[in-house]
Amino acid sequence: MQTNLPxxxxNSIRYRIDFQSEDFQWQMKWAGQQFICQPGRGNQYWSKELCY
Structure with missing residues (x-):
């Protein structure tokens, strides 16, 4: 995770991988990055939507 970016x-970026247990095996369900935008520039919570 990177926070307080110049x-x-x-404002912040995190890289995330989500797994789910299926039939006694772990399956990858999602991999990507999420963002928190600067005030007035988009989402103020973790989202895959890009900031503007």
Missing amino acids: DDSV
Whole structure:
């Protein structure tokens, strides 16, 4: 996770991988990055939506 980035749009970025147990095996369900935007530049909570 990276926080307090010196960027006018993006405040924080995290990289995430979600797994789910199916039939006694772990299956990857999602992998990607999520963002928290600077105030007034988009989402203020973790989202895959890009900041503007």
